[in-house]
Amino acid sequence: MANPPDAPSTRQGMLHRFGKRLGDALLARNPPPHHGQARLDRFLAFRNAVAQVAAHTEQEQVLLDALCTLALQSTTATLAWVCRPDAQGNFSTLAEAGRVDYLDEFAHPRTGLPIDQGPLNRVWREQTPLFNAPFPEGPLRRAWEERARKFSFRSIAVLPIPRDGKPWALFALYDPAARAFPSDCQIVLQSILRLVTETLEDWCDILQEREQARQQSILGAALKASDEGVILTDAERQVLYTNPSFSMLTGYLPAEITRLGMRVLQGPLTDPEALREIDAALHAQTFYNGTLLNYRRDGRTFWNHLSLIPIHSPEGALTHYVGMMRDVTEERLALHQLEYDAYHDRLTGIGNRRSLEDQVEVSLLRAQRQQSRLAVCMIDLDHFKPVNDLYGHDAGDHVLRVISRRLQEKLRRTDYVARIGGDEFVLLIEGYNTRQELEIILAKIEGAVTGPIYLKTGERVGVHLSMGVSLYHPPYRPDFTTLLQTADQALYQSKAQKGQREHYWIIVDGEPA
Structure with a gap:
């Protein structure tokens, strides 16, 4: 069985626990248009992010909360819900994100939603996913349909989450787009729920390490293929982790940047005002997003689009910062050229x-x-x-x-x-x-x-x-x-x-x- 959450851990174990928050941060950017390949890519990113969370947490609630949150960050859905019927025949909420007020009008608090003859009941009964399904005829059909129209829901996806070979819960996504779940995305969604089921069924150290290694390999390969770098620091801004793309971008190895700190990237031409804005954001423990001139290890300059995201514990205490770096030198030069051409x-x-x-x-x-x-x-x-x-x-x-x-x-x-x-x-x-x-x-x-x-x-x-x-x-x-x-x-x-x-x-x- 997995170690308890408060057990002592090595530095690698610490990175596991904060993998979920790192995954959230990596997805906390504006998604591209959800059409065709771009939509499929976001669903694939959704799967990779859920896999990262599963590999880096040992808590069931963390996984379910992340499943709902990442679903909204990665797709056009506006409500994600994990629920299961209790002994009294009402759907109880296990996790939720988005337009949860959709559920409030039927029962408050959201622990007593009656089982009707709609998609949730059907999937629970048959243990078969449903996508883009209309509400069937039934005593509560008109109420649910009217409520869905008010919230602009036009598509629903409901997938079962079995555990130990038995029905355990349901995962539902509500989307304002018509037919928001095409066949390729359905396949990805089903693979996500299989991943969640496997994690819940066998949450042991061996499985965690195996999944972590596989996902780290996928994540590492993806980061190496891009110009983005990822940095994880503790609350005191001590560097704990940098990905390979960071080294490719800056020329600094992880051990060097851990020893020297992030200020080694600054130089004579770095805008002092940009540095003051970064310090102010760090001091206020708020999000920072901006562009500044940085220096590589060999002294060459590059324009760095930097995003800094503070990570807080469930109790609200600052624990870490996640930084994302992207070389935008060519984009900036192109913008300057456009501005020059305009005048x-x-x-x-x-x-x-x-x-x-x-x-x-x-x-x-x-x-x-x-x-x-x-x-x-x-x-x-x-x-x-x-x-x-x-x-x-x-x-x-x-x-x-x-x-x-x-x-x-x-x-x-x-x-x-x-x-x-x-x-x-x-x-x-x-x-x-x-x-x-x-x-x-x-x-x-x-x-x-x-x-x-x-x-x-x-x-x-x-x-x-x-x-x-x-x-x-x-x-x-x-x-x-x-x-x-x-x-x-x-x-x-x-x-x-x-x-x-x-x-x-x-x-x-x-x-x-």
Whole structure:
């Protein structure tokens, strides 16, 4: 027979007892959509988690409670119930989880539910599982059906739990989805209940060790195939266990991380604010979920998505922490790239229209606060189309990149350039004192942009500029669209007067008449 729960144990035995809570923690994440293979995978994960609990606990109630809790965490069911009829013919609750108030209206407390002619009675009588079964005709049928409709239950699965070859209890799952238990999931559910039955029938040390070894092998293989690491610490945050994936992720062996502690993963670039949030969560004994920069054993950095889950005893005392780590470096880089692309022109790397809108708001607020001037300059390249027609679009792209670089080089640190499409650019020039000073800046831009450009094939080409300038000065308060429209109208006039104009620009005061 198994040792009593309060018997002294080795470190390995201690890990057995906390395996159930570790299994709960591993499943305490948002499940993927329950469709097809994803749904089957969650049922398989449900089975593996129940097997872990069975291998790491010696208490019947712990196993039954975990069976109900893990069922809700792993499937779309909203009520899980383990029950059996007593000598008076009423179903008594052994374990439950989820929408247990469904049961309250029939009997309170939930130790006196009458046996009717429904699915529970049928499975108890025939000892054969039922899946997706409607309520049959009977005296309590309408009451049960109405109650089920109120709780949106559309599917039910009821499975027998025999013990010592005799009926012992029933396991029932109630689900709001229609036909929530397809044939492949039925097979997995039946295997789960067989596992529970075997554990209840023969709970001995030999069986525990055998099941533990098998499940550890399955769990170890699964973790090795992923990038996630699992850490178990005691309440004082001393590392008790790390899985192989942790070593693969960080480079630290279990003995090393036990000796050095988790702080060895921190480094100069680790965000102090993230560390303060972790310390605050640990101090408050609450869940933590976040991303921070960590260091591997060889000094390389990686972005670590870390979840910390406090584990409490049934009496509420903190006993352990479970940590789950995942390398999200590639995901973070991809996210940064998406954010960069959202505000930058793909061809030239300078700002795009969305970035320009944000920058105009900032520049206007700064000009209003400092009582300074702002010029919104719209540029169109002259003689650019012949470059595309004669040398191809690759040559045209090269010209646009060169023009973008030259504009950036000639602008001051406080100025800004964006490409808003085709060969159109917009400049924001801030903080000039006089119109003459602005014209000096514009002349420098013309000299840089109209210089010769050499294509990759060696040909020499050149372009010219037309520009419309919309001026802002306090207390006038225009918006982005108005400023841009005014600059666009001035650009149109500049291009129309190309043959007789003195400058490539036309400047219009932004204040309306």
